[in-house]
Amino acid sequence: MVPLEHVIGLSAILFAIGILGVVVRRNLIVILMSIELMLNATNLAFVGFNRMWPVFGGEPSLDGQVFVLMVITVAAAEVAVGLGIVIALFRNRDSVDVEEASLLKW
Amino acid sequence: MTASVVFFYAFAALAVVSALGMVLNLRNTVASAMSLVVTMVALAGIYVLLEAHIVAVFQIMVYAGAIIVLFLFVVMLLNLRTDAFSPGRQKLVKLAATLIAFVVLAELLRVLTTGLPEAQPLPEGYGGYAQVGVALYTDYVLLVEVSGLLLLAAIVGALILAKRDIG
Numbered sequence: 395m396v397p398l399e400h401v402i403g404l405s406a407i408l409f410a411i412g413i414l415g416v417v418v419r420r421n422l423i424v425i426l427m428s429i430e431l432m433l434n435a436t437n438l439a440f441v442g443f444n445r446m447w448p449v450f451g452g453e454p455s456l457d458g459q460v461f462v463l464m465v466i467t468v469a470a471a472e473v474a475v476g477l478g479i480v481i482a483l484f485r486n487r488d489s490v491d492v493e494e495a496s497l498l499k500w
Numbered sequence: 501m502t503a504s505v506v507f508f509y510a511f512a513a514l515a516v517v518s519a520l521g522m523v524l525n526l527r528n529t530v531a532s533a534m535s536l537v538v539t540m541v542a543l544a545g546i547y548v549l550l551e552a553h554i555v556a557v558f559q560i561m562v563y564a565g566a567i568i569v570l571f572l573f574v575v576m577l578l579n580l581r582t583d584a585f586s587p588g589r590q591k592l593v594k595l596a597a598t599l600i601a602f603v604v605l606a607e608l609l610r611v612l613t614t615g616l617p618e619a620q621p622l623p624e625g626y627g628g629y630a631q632v633g634v635a636l637y638t639d640y641v642l643l644v645e646v647s648g649l650l651l652l653a654a655i656v657g658a659l660i661l662a663k664r665d666i667g
Contacts, residue, residue: 396508396549398619402612404512404546408519408539410605415523417597423529423575424522427536430567431519434543437555439612445550446619454623456635460643462555463636466562467647471654473567477574478661484578485664 401442409435422483422490426476433469437462504549511549515542529580533571540564551627 408431415428444458480490487494518538525532540563547556625631636644 395502395619396504396546399613399616400508400512401546401550402616403609404515406605406608406612407516409608410601411516411519411523413604414598414601417600418594419523421529421580423571423580424532427522427532427571430536430563431522431539434540434563437559438543438546441547441550441552441555444552446616448622448626449620454626454631456627456632459552459555459627459632460635460640462552463558463632464643464647466558467651470562470567471650473570474654474658475661477570478658480574481578481662490578490580 396445398442398446401445402439405435405438405442407435408432408438420491420493422480422492422495423477425492426473426480429476430469430473433465437465440465508546508549511542511545515539515546518542529575530572533568533575536571537564537568540568551622553627554629554632555627 412428412432412435415431416425419425419428440458440462444456447455449455450457483495484490515538518535522532522535522539525535540559544556544559544564547553547559
């Protein structure tokens with residue numbers, strides 16, 4: 395039996411690493427990858443909590459796993475649109491450095 | 501300590517090390533993407549240990565098979581093999597960012613891992629294709645339809661964004 399507190403702890407660690415990547419890195423593609431890592435961390439928490447409470451109201455419950463499938467769908471859509479934006483930015487600025495895309499910055 | 505616990509710690513260590521490798525690799529974007537593949541595969545192994553077999557299959561298929569390939573494709577398309585940006589961000593900002601990450605980590609660990617109950621025994625057929633399929637097409641059928649619409653919108657949006665001349 396896998397220790398579930400440690401599963402949730404691992405999910406927290408991966409989420410923090412994702413935050414570190416989003417805030418520290420300047421390469422827009424690596425920032426998108428870090429966002430994917432954070433989504434994966436929440437997926438792991440969903441699966442862990444679902445394993446912790448596999449029965450709800452006397453019935454078997456797979457809500458956590460269904461949510462994970464939905465998060466994977468949203469992640470795929472997000473990557474497609476995000477990389478489209480990266481390509482458009484690269485075409486206009488010739489760089490994927492986020493410091494170059496500061497026109498809207500206050 | 502049973503075999504599954506040993507496997508869990510092995511996969512967890514692999515996931516954390518490769519995730520750090522992804523974030524801290526400042527030279528090569530392709531290597532970052534490959535590190536992310538290792539993280540995804542390790543997480544799929546953990547999903548199998550948690551009896552979420554269909555989620556593990558989708559993790560490999562969608563993340564390792566499709567999303568990372570898309571990342572690699574864009575990296576190659578834009579020819580970004582080196583990650584050399586002009587120095588600009590100060591040390592203070594990096595220090596503050598690391599501090600933010602550590603504060604979030606401490607808070608998440610404090611909130612999420614205190615007072616967790618013991619796991620309940622598994623019902624028959626938990627995590628199999630049959631149960632997840634029935635849940636998807638009865639309780640969550642609206643969600644499935646909406647995600648189909650979302651994917652359609654994403655296809656159209658990505659096409660319009662990446663097209664050479666708009667209009």
